[in-house]
Amino acid sequence: MKEDQKLDIDKLKKLYNQKVNVLDYLRKKKKKNFNDEQEIRLSYELQAGVYIKEISNKNFAEKNIKFCKEFSELFDNLGCKSILHAGVGDAKSLTTILKLMKNSPSLVYGFDISLSRLIYAKKFLESNDFCKSDLFLSSATKLPLPDNSFEIVFTIETIEANVGKELEIIKELLRVTGKYLVLNEPIYDFKNKNICEHIEKNAYSKSLEKILKKLNVRIIDSFIMNNPLNKKNKTSIIIIKKNNNFSQKKIKYLSPNRKSILKNYGDLLYSEEEGLVFPSIYGVHCLEESNAIMSLRFKEATKYLNEN
Numbered sequence: 001m002k003e004d005q006k007l008d009i010d011k012l013k014k015l016y017n018q019k020v021n022v023l024d025y026l027r028k029k030k031k032k033n034f035n036d037e038q039e040i041r042l043s044y045e046l047q048a049g050v051y052i053k054e055i056s057n058k059n060f061a062e063k064n065i066k067f068c069k070e071f072s073e074l075f076d077n078l079g080c081k082s083i084l085h086a087g088v089g090d091a092k093s094l095t096t097i098l099k100l101m102k103n104s105p106s107l108v109y110g111f112d113i114s115l116s117r118l119i120y121a122k123k124f125l126e127s128n129d130f131c132k133s134d135l136f137l138s139s140a141t142k143l144p145l146p147d148n149s150f151e152i153v154f155t156i157e158t159i160e161a162n163v164g165k166e167l168e169i170i171k172e173l174l175r176v177t178g179k180y181l182v183l184n185e186p187i188y189d190f191k192n193k194n195i196c197e198h199i200e201k202n203a204y205s206k207s208l209e210k211i212l213k214k215l216n217v218r219i220i221d222s223f224i225m226n227n228p229l230n231k232k233n234k235t236s237i238i239i240i241k242k243n244n245n246f247s248q249k250k251i252k253y254l255s256p257n258r259k260s261i262l263k264n265y266g267d268l269l270y271s272e273e274e275g276l277v278f279p280s281i282y283g284v285h286c287l288e289e290s291n292a293i294m295s296l297r298f299k300e301a302t303k304y305l306n307e308n
Helices: 003-017 022-030 037-047 050-054 058-078 092-100 115-127 166-176 193-202 208-215 298-307
Strands: 082-086 107-112 134-137 150-155 177-185 219-224 236-241 263-265 268-271 276-278 284-286
Touching (some): 003 022, 037 115, 058 150, 058 177, 092 107, 107 115, 115 284, 166 177, 166 208
Parallel strands (some): 082 107, 082 150, 134 284
Antiparallel strands (some): 219 236
């Protein structure tokens, strides 16, 4: 990394510690009205661990339980044996939802674009006895998973900041869900002035409803949440049903371009067909294209290593 880039990161850390909205700062600095994925990643990296620390605050913890209970009851009603949290963050919400569910799923997955948040998430899930959860680093636009992998895929304010990529993200989430896609996002509704002002101020997406109409998805329910964590950002839950005939299969990771199935080699994932190794860091699989390491003789090399 160049010296000027290091200085930029240091400045962003200082601004964040001063409670400056980093995404807003970056938009103003670059004179644009949206944030790209790398800027969102930077912001999420700076936020890593913050929400877990807030759980120790009694008032926040109570609000979080009320918020998550709406999801736990919904997922129990829908029936849920496998679940993917898109944009899992530090797993504060996912962990609470799982604890509140009467019948928690046996297959629990989550992904995010922030490695630091995922490391916090892995530890937080394990400390709450959800040791079998699977977390991976990935963009929401290119998931390393087969079609129809999960019974439920859900978001919690995951799409809102990704202006211009909403259609791409929703299509990808629809691809990997087998039965339900549950979106929890702010909806730009002219009837609700406060929500509109919050969306405008933070440069969030205004086009979610239009995109869903364009995709012609089957929406079985849609409502504003009763217990938002942030009253200024009252979000809606939109339940999309995809398939009545979903049958759970073994979930397998694919290479980011989905050309090959990845095989486990200790803590690593390997594509023999493409000669690519994907590392795991503290139990988090790193599955973006930029994470791939070429190793055409990886299988033979590891065999030789174990023999000697």
